[in-house]
Amino acid sequence: MFTVTRLESPPPEAIRSQIMQMVVDYVTDISAVAIAPSNPLYRLYQYGVGYEVHLYLEAMDGSREMPVELIVALDADDPATVVGFLLYLPATGDPEACSLAYMAVSLSHRRQGIARSMVQAMLGRYPHAELACVTGKVPCFESMGFQVIGVRGPQVLMNTRDYRTHGQFAVLDVAPIYRSVEVRQIHTYLLQQQGKKAMVDAEKQRDRHLDQLTRQALAFVQQAGISV
Secondary structure (H helix, E strand, C coil): CEEEEEECCCCCHHHHHHHHHHHHHCHHHHCCCCCCCCCCCHHHHHHHHHHHHHHHHHHCCCCCCCCCEEEEEEECCCCCCEEEEEEEEECECCCCEEEEEEEEECHHHCCCCHHHHHHHHHHHHCCEEEEEECHHHHHHHHCCCCEEEEEECCEEEEECCCCCCCCECCCCCCHHHHCCHHHHHHHHHHHHHHCHHHHHHHHHHHHHHHHHHHHHHHHHHHHCCCCC
16 A cells, blocks of 8 residues: 655655656656666656656755745655655646646556646646656556646647647756766767767667657557647
């Protein structure tokens, strides 16, 4: 069993560290790039996506003047253990709307209704919610009350209503992360470890995968009869 808690201020360090570990462990699931662990660039995205989530968690203290809220699922038998988290962005200008940014459930606790319970907790406060996911996850979110309304790059855009909110979402500019000294250092290490050819092949593999996901998302939405 588990309990679900909503936070509007930065989580305690013990919870934060477990969330960050889940991001590193499940970066394929929560990243729009959906990069495979077999790709040498995987470690680079573990750092990049991890730092994105870190910045959003920091923003919960109000320092970045952007609304960020967090839902955590805790093991009922061991309340110090995080078994799932959902980070979402409330809309400015629409008190009913939000955007689901990141969600993950511990592998050992999946298929227990944790994701559904966290989403329900979010919708209980913000019933007009949107998210983007790969085509394979669409049925799961449809079962939670979302419907397909469009496409966003390699992902299908879903919403609890058949239209997007008129509100605005304050989203971090993540481009500087991937131009940072830390990312360059990781890339240099991988280059030394893997070799130039392997890294070029890794980038091509990532790009082909993204192109494939984009085609799948577009075809899925068009088959659903939605104009894009």
